[in-house]
Amino acid sequence: MSERFSFELKATDGVARTGVISTPRGAICTPAFMPVGTAGTVKAMMPESVRETGADILLGNTYHLMLRPGADRIERLGGLHRFMNWPRPILTDSGGFQVMSLAGLRKLTEHGVTFKSHIDGSKHELTPERSMEVQRLLGSDIVMCFDECPALPATEAAVAESMRLSMRWAARSKDAFGDRPGHALFGIMQGGVTRDLREESAEALREIGFDGYAIGGLAVGEGQAAMFGVLDYATGFLPEDRPRYLMGVGKPDDIVGAVKRGVDMMDCVLPSRSGRTGQVFTRRGVVNIKNARHADDPRPLDELCGCPACRNYSRAYLHHVFRSHEIISSMLLTWHNLHYFQEIMAGMRDAIAEGRFAAWEEEFHATRAIGDIEPV
Structure with a gap:
């Protein structure tokens, strides 16, 4: 196992890339999908079960963990890896997105954000320095810069102002992160759907210098076509020798389209959240297990799938439970x-x-277009 963080590009096909991120806690094969373990758990899953699905890395949430049970407590108990029984790599987000989307009565200044907890109304402050401190206490392997996520829709002037604030916060995050061998810090590109702003953001991040680079501010309601339009050029603004992480994406066809455009890492709550609401993703498209058509169906969700749900249970049973x-x-x-x-x-x-x-992608889309198997 590597004692330092590194990225090796193994092959490219068009703009799509495959490689390996090495960390002291294990290798991450890219392109990689990171299941989201918001509060120290991937909901409804044991950590060893998550690993069995093929996951090399999980995502933890700075905002949620700092509020409950508290980053200091997690550090006293041996760090997030030990706390949640996941010995492999963990990436923590900075808390910025949740502050903007969940917290009440927030106040944004150049220094940072003060906000009230959505849990108990207690007052907190997140700054680039505090975000780095919380992520250090958690012990995550990949740390994200603290940035602002502007609510959309927004004017181009507002997006530009927000992006430049995020770039100043990125520099402060880098200073506060310091020298932590074996741990990585990723910068986050912002700029909405405006090419010039994306390029300006990427240049600022490259000048600061990071171990990896994320593309933020997408998958926030702009639509797939607009997202792909940004990715068509945005990945090219980032260094080839560093991982590229598209934050908060997404649906299967979003993921394939992102990889096609040069993305190496993604995360999303969709597979776990959808599982809890009866929405199932299969190679032949989306299945809603709640529908009455499954009540008498003895067949598996997907006869080609080797997961326990498909190996051991019928659609009828899954519908029933x-x-x-x-x-x-x-x-x-x-x-x-x-x-x-x-x-x-x-x-x-x-x-x-x-x-x-290209052939794999064509088959992926063609199979999904067929639709679900005929009802019994």
């Missing part, structure tokens, strides 16, 4: 969704390495 609000429903459907997402990632890694990504 979902409609009965049984906990096993969330467990099995989340496992299946995470397994499917990781299967997509493995398929893309192999296809890129073998120079057949």
